[in-house]
Amino acid sequence: MSDATSATEAPRHRKRLNFQVLGPLLALIVLVILGASLNSNFLSYGNVTNVLARSAFIGIIAVGMTFVITAGGIDLSVGSMAAFVAGVMILAMNSLIPTMGIGVPLIAVGMLVALATGFAAGWLNGFLISKVGIEAFIVTLGSMGIYRSLVTWLADGGTLSLDFDLRGLYRPVYYDGLLGVSWPIIVFAVVAILGELTLRHTAFGRHCAALGANEQVARYSAVKVDRARMATYTLLGALVGVATIMYVPRLGSASGSTGVLWELEAIAAVIIGGTVLKGGYGRVWGTVVGVLILSLIDNILNLASIVSPYLNGAIQGVIVILAVVLQRERKSAD
Amino acid sequence: MTVPVLSAAQVSRLFGPIQVLFDVDFDLYPGEVHALIGENGAGKSTLMKILGGYLQPSKGTLRLDGEDVVFPSLREAEAAGVIMIHQEFNLAMQLSVEENIFLGREIKRGPFLDKPAMQAEARRLLGRLDCPVDPKMRAADISVPNRQMVEIAKALGRNARVLIMDEPTAVLTNRETDILLEQIDRLRAQGTAILYTSHKLDEVRRIADRVTVLRDGHLVRQAGAGELTEHQMAEAMVGRELSDLFPDKTRPADEVVLEVSSLDVPGHVEDASFTLRRGEVLGFAGLVGAGRTELMEGVVGLREAQGSVKVNGRPLKPGSVQAAREAGLVYLTEDRKEKGLLLGHNLRENLTLLALDRFTRIAIDSRKEEAALTHAFEEFDIRAGDREMNAGSLSGGNQQKLLLAKTMLAEPDIVIIDEPTRGIDIGTKRQIYDFIARLTEAGKSVIVVSSELPEVIGLASRVVVMSSGRIAGELEGDEIGEDAILRLAMGLQDARDMQERAEREAQPS
Incomplete structure (x- = not known):
């Protein structure tokens, strides 16, 4: 390869790459500017922390979803799986209070139960x-229904609540943090960075x-x-477990309506971030941007009373479709 | 002569700053077969696409029946009766033959499809081609040559006056090729003008009335097919003297490196046994569908197989490509687009996919990967416009070289190459043959599966011939010849019978 050709080819390549990279980032920046200009509280410490912490659940799941979608799969069950994991975790912790007493060890056991349940479900x-060879859409559509129904059954149609004293002890995992950054944000960041490194390197x-x-091709290449x-899928399940660990201390309960539509938000975030829905290319940092875009829209609608917050879903829907249209335009422009 | 039905006058084409076609004149008369030949990248596809309305010329004009014409898209070209048949078929595999033939121009009665009329017409069109396919069958369920016939029938149904055929025989066996050539003959007699491309020069000589040779986007030769020998055609394509295409054969050692005994691949191969020696090129010949590819895939663990495979005397774990790779046995697929390369990924990721563990500790060492790519460019003479381009944008020959480079990164002792030069121009063929010879000189062993007899004969020191899923015989040294291979491949005679007969004849009675 001569240096002359690579030198002339490089700029064209960089330009194209820039556009691909910048699309979601630009959207994010525009949203931040918009939010800041609409409400002076938007950039306050409290609001930023709130937005990021609430993004963390979907975000952690969406990182796992990025792997599944990149590998050509899909998982519709993560929302109900999260509810199920939360239910199992709460039941396990409550039932162990008599033997273990209320304390940090019990919370650690609860976390392990959540991780193991998520891992097993995934x-x-x-x-x-992969082994039985049923299509991912069908399998996870089925397990979506199964987990949702199981958690409703476990809660007997109502709500599973964590023991009150235990809740007090567990609360800091959601509400406290390190150096002013709350734990969910830290965990989300660590998961995202590890995810990006794993996918890329x-x-x-x-x-x-x-x-x-x-x-x-993969099979013929001894993969x-x-x-x-x-x-x-197992990684995604385990990450659902992690997300649940961060979620349970927030409300201290789980019910049949926990995590409803999380799967769609996670998938939407992945797609907005530039991962190709039919697989072959994915990027975790894009997913993070996608998650932030979705939560910022929600946040801005709540802060600024121009558009009803009830239209949140509609706007998010438009963004998802737009992201895919832009992806396609990009492709044909090549 | 009459007026050409379709012609290109002084046609040029640029892609960005790169000119791929320079002032080419080309014409097609009714009732002639005009062959267009050239190496990969010579501009054949570009010229065909311009004639077929897929691309616009940057300069120059097209003429239809002597009048200037512009085909803004293939729709207008098709309306004018100019139809291009692609190498990769454009059939909807889940639809029936009849539905494919009438796709986009269904016959209707009121708002409903008139199925009987379409089936009758489909049957008539296929009958014209002497193709016995039932119009109700799904395209996925018919054989590859029959799909080709369906494509042609589809073209005829659109009243094709000009057929542009892009390497129609690339995927066909010799017998299937014969059938296709007969049908081309028939179409020619009916007045259809046919543009025909092929890398198989013997075919070109057989079927074409005229030959046009392109090299690097320039028209270098135009002559009656009878005026050029195959050798002259090849030289015009390459632009230099061609010495012998095949390198000298090396002498294999006695040591057996691969021993396959009574291997069954359910549904494809029964009771196959053969051995491979160190430094040997073992040829596998047979008709398409004889089970050669399936046998090799069974050997390396890509397909379920029963029987024993021993590499260097040690049994190989069945059903595991990874185990085969670790034992130094690799298989290079015939289907480089679907099974060999990730067309949408860059060259580096393709190159290292098979041997990625060699580039990985915890993370992938991308600097080492880049170095491997640079090395592969040099060693295999891969010509890529851009290091970051996708594998799908490489020409066929360069794709095949990339696939070779990828396979060799796994540092195998035994390489099974399936159709090493399918769809590749003669210059690149030569490079690949040389590469195979270098492998054996380095003490590696190679199995070459090929449907091109000259290739098997020219490369292999021993040839195994398969027929209908069984090994029909084995030829060695001077026994290797087209006639002997074909007899075995068609299942006419067992090699032993032939030998016995030869001995009987040799004895004075």
């Missing part, structure tokens, strides 16, 4: 999809993209296709 999805990440782009695919 693994089961992955197993049915490890063999597993490369294999996910290869698998999503063309499964046959352990089934294992990689199962790993994406």
